Amino acid sequence: MNTIGDIFRVTTFGESHGVAVGGVIDGCPSGVQIDKQLIASDLARRATGTTSSASQRREADEVEFFSGLLDGVTLGTPIAFIIRNTDAHPEDYQALKDHFRPSHADYTYQAKYGIRDWRGGGRASARTTAPVVVAGAIAKQLLDQHGIRAQAQVKSIGGETDPEKIETLLQQCRAVGDSVGGIVHGSITGIPAGLGEPMFDKFQACLAKAMFSIPAVKGFEYGDGFAMAAMKGSEANDEMKVEDNRTVKFLSNHSGGIQGGITNGEEVFFNVAFKPIPTIGKGNRHDVCALPRAAVVVEAMAALTTIDLILRNH
């Protein structure tokens, strides 16, 4: 339930206002030197976002590792870590003990478990993405050895793609205490052909599952996505040439690098739609927009999916 991946398995834990959030990575190959600076810089991307959209919660986000590393090199055994919740103010949430906030998970957690950690979002908080970013930063270092790169950036916010218009929109939202949604565009480059497991662990199926695990995600498409629903086959097909009787060269990439659930060696690209943050109203200590911070989470999820499917492909 709180584990993702089949061979490179990441289990996360932690409530937003408990002692800590953290994770365990099982199945990480041995002998890999981990650069902790790269982890810290990804965590910083998640923590800060841009000036005008950022939450006012400020966490040190220092990662404590407990196991799985010897002098920074992976042992092949589980890598466990935590990030302490140092800026948690559970007392701020006292009023929420008997109140369900709209479009939050307060009610659904209560319905499912008959109990919930009412101090902030608990397990449903976006704070739970911090351990995902740590695991993703490690996955990215493994992918780097294969020449693969997972990347993500904001594509649009509130329907706007122009940075200046986005900035204006975010300031307007902050002024009135409103929030706004957006789209993150992701890509995986340098990926070899042959990744993805038919029938039910197709590359796109695993990627979609990972993306819909991120709080606030409402839509996912890859390749030309929803636009393909209005296309003809003659417009959508990716012709290819077989060169030197061996190498395949694609002349287009409407497919987004995946056919029949298996990568074809072209760039995998996709869009992830986020709803607006449900916490609104002036004076709330929350983001105007999840997106700048969410991009690194999308990147982490893409990296985790890819390394797992690489390890499964033998």
Next chain:
Amino acid sequence: MNTIGDIFRVTTFGESHGVAVGGVIDGCPSGVQIDKQLIASDLARRATGTTSSASQRREADEVEFFSGLLDGVTLGTPIAFIIRNTDAHPEDYQALKDHFRPSHADYTYQAKYGIRDWRGGGRASARTTAPVVVAGAIAKQLLDQHGIRAQAQVKSIGGETDPEKIETLLQQCRAVGDSVGGIVHGSITGIPAGLGEPMFDKFQACLAKAMFSIPAVKGFEYGDGFAMAAMKGSEANDEMKVEDNRTVKFLSNHSGGIQGGITNGEEVFFNVAFKPIPTIGKGNRHDVCALPRAAVVVEAMAALTTIDLILRNH
């Protein structure tokens, strides 16, 4: 790899032009009378579609059950079944032995496995959805006992939503040997609050994974989906009233019945985007459009996801 579900587990097998396609359902509760007519009628929906879009492959699609049933009642043991490929003409595909069709899985299967069943789409063929429909029809009978109903129908084809325009479009495509994509709209009604497993098996994550397992699916969104990326929080939030100090009533359903990955008791609804069928050109024995036939597959996948998450929720 070829298994979906955690407790209600469906494993499928079979190549499009091999002896048979089939499946094994493990974890089906005991003591349930199965109506085989309902299975047959769902298979008929998958086989036929509408007149103008339908494939010319005609299969009897008779289901042979091997186990798990005693006088039509489930034993709690695995239910295994096959559907024979009686109309398979592997010799038609002789020319494909050394040829990769564009936007098919021919190349990617070859890249992954170093071998492929070149007789038609093999394991990547839409024929492999027949066992999914059988399992889905059984899942729907279980859901019926819980008062839950999973449904799906064509929303648009080639961007058109009007039936007459769709019919005209399909005829045009058939005339020139082209194909066209579309969108299926699905819903799950009567669903209780509390289904879905945080963190990585959120209801929508499991549903998305199931949908992206269907051949030709390029996009998935639930609730207001991609449209929410352009919304403000003040527009997107679902206010609720707590009645009688106990019952929660939602005033809107932008969320699509899921919050924090857990159902809230409202209708779950979603859209699934299909690319055009890649096989084009006159004289090909294939569909103009996958959609009319795909709706029952979407329905089956929604039912399988729901029953599994019901059984996991205890």
Next chain:
Amino acid sequence: MNTIGDIFRVTTFGESHGVAVGGVIDGCPSGVQIDKQLIASDLARRATGTTSSASQRREADEVEFFSGLLDGVTLGTPIAFIIRNTDAHPEDYQALKDHFRPSHADYTYQAKYGIRDWRGGGRASARTTAPVVVAGAIAKQLLDQHGIRAQAQVKSIGGETDPEKIETLLQQCRAVGDSVGGIVHGSITGIPAGLGEPMFDKFQACLAKAMFSIPAVKGFEYGDGFAMAAMKGSEANDEMKVEDNRTVKFLSNHSGGIQGGITNGEEVFFNVAFKPIPTIGKGNRHDVCALPRAAVVVEAMAALTTIDLILRNH
């Protein structure tokens, strides 16, 4: 539940007096030529046993393959197969409909499922080991490519190890309608160092789980096993020499080829204890002793465990 293995996954199905028993092998590597004669000869070992202990049920045990093979070569897709129950006489069991036989699973299945297939042992019958033998025979062919051999033979029956005494004992049992237990000795030779996954998927843990899946198994030990409980460390340790500064040579093998849950390159050997068949009384159409037939099942389980842990070790 009815699946064993993590990458090389075998799902079995079928009741003893239903239409068929069978299985699906998922995760079998592609490109391997399967010799169906080897499968048939292992099935014959399971079906026959020795003259004096054998059941009087006579099945053709012909394997029908549905998928996963092209001209006898594995495609990397699921291999599904059945063996029809041609000699099933469900009417013989009419009397058992309302009766629980002692030390059978009749009562426990009824307690668990509220229903059972009372025609013979249903899912708990030893007939369900036939698909395991098929999968094991395929696994052995894969192991053969790695130079690994899984073998098993009867070590003792009723406490006797001498063939002549065993024969006498079996005849005595048959004469009075009694049955008798025994021990099967198994070994895996040619196995490399490094197989087995700590912490909970140790080589011996996976092997034990597989062996205790066989009906009637009551005990499992590996290496010097239970005898080690009475040993001193000075007697039980396996000294080793490092040769050429690289190669490790062990001077003894009390450990049975496994240390810390991981193979060390020495022979893995083990014993499996079977209770007497619970069906006794003159005129019953059942074995006097499960063992001669059980050896090939032990062998199959050892092969399945080994190939799965090879594929997991990367």
Next chain:
Amino acid sequence: MNTIGDIFRVTTFGESHGVAVGGVIDGCPSGVQIDKQLIASDLARRATGTTSSASQRREADEVEFFSGLLDGVTLGTPIAFIIRNTDAHPEDYQALKDHFRPSHADYTYQAKYGIRDWRGGGRASARTTAPVVVAGAIAKQLLDQHGIRAQAQVKSIGGETDPEKIETLLQQCRAVGDSVGGIVHGSITGIPAGLGEPMFDKFQACLAKAMFSIPAVKGFEYGDGFAMAAMKGSEANDEMKVEDNRTVKFLSNHSGGIQGGITNGEEVFFNVAFKPIPTIGKGNRHDVCALPRAAVVVEAMAALTTIDLILRNH
């Protein structure tokens, strides 16, 4: 790999001389008040053992919880915890960096991973059973609510069952720097009929896998175990009476409470054989005998197996 259980899932981590050992429990039901004193007292049983056999390593074994609890009540979310390695003297092991100790996992870990934590046993150390004991103590509190009790105690050491003889034997071993093996007897009482999942997750199969996950275990038997291999069916069968046309009463329990892989409501009992501790020689900071300390680990594993199969049985 480092996870056990299907619904009540325990993942452990940590090297013997790293920062900490710990675990994550996922799938624990919500709303259960956890008594931390019971956890501490089980940890004390694991840490101390009896006077004459105990290791000289002394750990505070204080459990730090990070998540999953609110005021000591389970939230249904993952429960993560660590126990710091406060008495770790990695420098003592400097000499082991380039040396493989006989019958330890030094060589096999090196062979598998190409790297190992040479500071003590690393991941293969018995120290890794501490998190298992914590999880087991929580499982026992859940079982208590069902009226089920898992227990284990030393049955024999070095073949002796008399406490005085055992004490003498242990003193002799300590004097010469030797070690000795033994047998732990376990039982599960109050267990209902119907637990265990055919075909491959039989109650005994899951129990055996759990027991063979414990370091130094070489054998497992349940019910009359290996002795049944020398029995006749007429001696081994458990007759039963059906009382009041409903209640089943067993007249004996050779089966050890399990038939066809499913519990029958009688006591489940079993033996677990441990080899002698491989570290021998005077002056070594290690146990003479693992057994007194191992009993609580056996108990924990039995509790974890039982609660998981209870949660799977619906």
